[in-house]
Amino acid sequence: MTPPATSDARPRVSWESPRGHGGVAVGRLIGSDREQFDALLAALSSSAAPPVGSIVHRSLAGIDDGVIARVDAHSAWIMPHGGDRIVAAIDAWLRPRCAPCDLALPVRAAFPEATSDCEALALDAIARGASPRAIALLLSQPALWANPPGPPHQPARTRELARLLSPARVVAVGAANVGKSSLLNALAGRTVAIAMDFAGTTRDAVAARIELDGIDVDWFDTPGIRETDDPIELAAQRMAALIVDGADLVVEVCAPGMPLAPLSSSSRRLIVSTQADRDPLRQSRESREAAVCVSATERTGLGDLARTVRQALVSDEALRDPSPWLFHERLATAP
Template identity: 35%
Template structure:
């Protein structure tokens, strides 16, 4: 009958990772009023207008009704808060499903086929502007792929960095200008900079768009031997971050003491190009580029180098399908097509 809506099963899905984080995102699809009632949220919510509400006495969080079938609840991401919210949903008869077990067609009933549903689902999580056009092209590419097509794992790994921001770590000896570079790339002061070794005693991080790729950028304390408790802790964390980093920028500068420990960098960068003799030193040290974090000189070139370390032009320009969701690989044509 025209105008009659198909009833939807009400489901709740954590869109954020199950580990503890600053914020968690719970998506409710279907009968949103069931969830609102369970959380004791009274009064009509205006679609598209997020508001802060008490969440059934469990936590305070942001609640946003995206459309009449989709509610987003954003509490703090602590494990206990998540558990209690989950129990409240289950008591209200709302089934919880993990994002990877959810049929994307149920999350996106508007999609024409499973390729399109998977693409739309990925689009909601994609961090980088460069992902958008590429994702939109994928359903057609998957439908028309030739039978023997196998995705290139390297290209998959690199392109997936457009969905989840890759970790990029700035490291180097004390006083080389790491925090100045961090602030320059972020575009505002997030890290204290000073002509004093050990200025950064803790690490700072932020999401930054580097030439269309959004990265999780971390400024670390200068690599030196320190007896300061906080700094020691931060150096330990930095070491772990360096292990996990997908791109390491090793910053150097003239007239600074060498770092106390060597790391394998993705990019060696000389800073303080505004000082006499720096360019020559950069050549001697085999640096990939020479910048001035203070004046901004060479920053565009650095941004391009980092972006190319993470995702290459070939990755972006290649016309093959992109395995943006592992479900695409396991799904056969008959299962995936309309």
């Protein structure tokens, strides 16, 4: 595979693994000039450049040891240990020896079957774990950008659709014991947070990435709001307030006959009444105003809740809009 030609023949480096995650980091090196590329690999590994098709274990710039996989004459993967400091040091060694990074070039090289930058970027977004609802939309973009049927990318729609690529933050708040933790567990289909019949069970904010009606969200469960002198619980409540500030959507959970928490002033809020299996005559005012009623124990209303949350974050209108989606900033400057 020969990378796209440019005037700067120096090799290029891009890190493919997210920062700070995993025991091993993955970097991609590509170079259109075979001689310069071999020289870089030789200097990096303090040895002869690894032959095409080989996987070797070498020192990496004397900073770490790791694996070099030589894919072909013009590309190789390097895999040092995944710590941020190690990656930053190897990156600092590589940068002066490489051409300035043009993101589209490594992405094009990674998807040689793509016929345009837009298609390569769409395949790259899918490979990075876009939400299920993004996949058909991303695959339709190359044709839309090649022949736009209308004006592209309204900023508000771009912001909404970005949640398909980078999960939105949904924060559940409410009085102690209304059933916030049980709701998260029911939505996740597994025990993420401890749910118990004692107020103050959730001491810390707990988060899980869950799929709701085809979109991934980071759902935060927070400690219940109640009067307390417990310094740990008070600190946890302060932390929860900060998480609420950064939320894309605040879910206010209430339940029949349960004390009410002060309603948030957030414009992005949704009232959910849980414990719908209990005595309906004891419904609170908030339950009656709730957008959705659910029962975590009976697992009723959860599909409705998932659809309502999805619609609040990524509307049907944004998904159906036939204009091109600015899903990567590079598309704004594409010729």
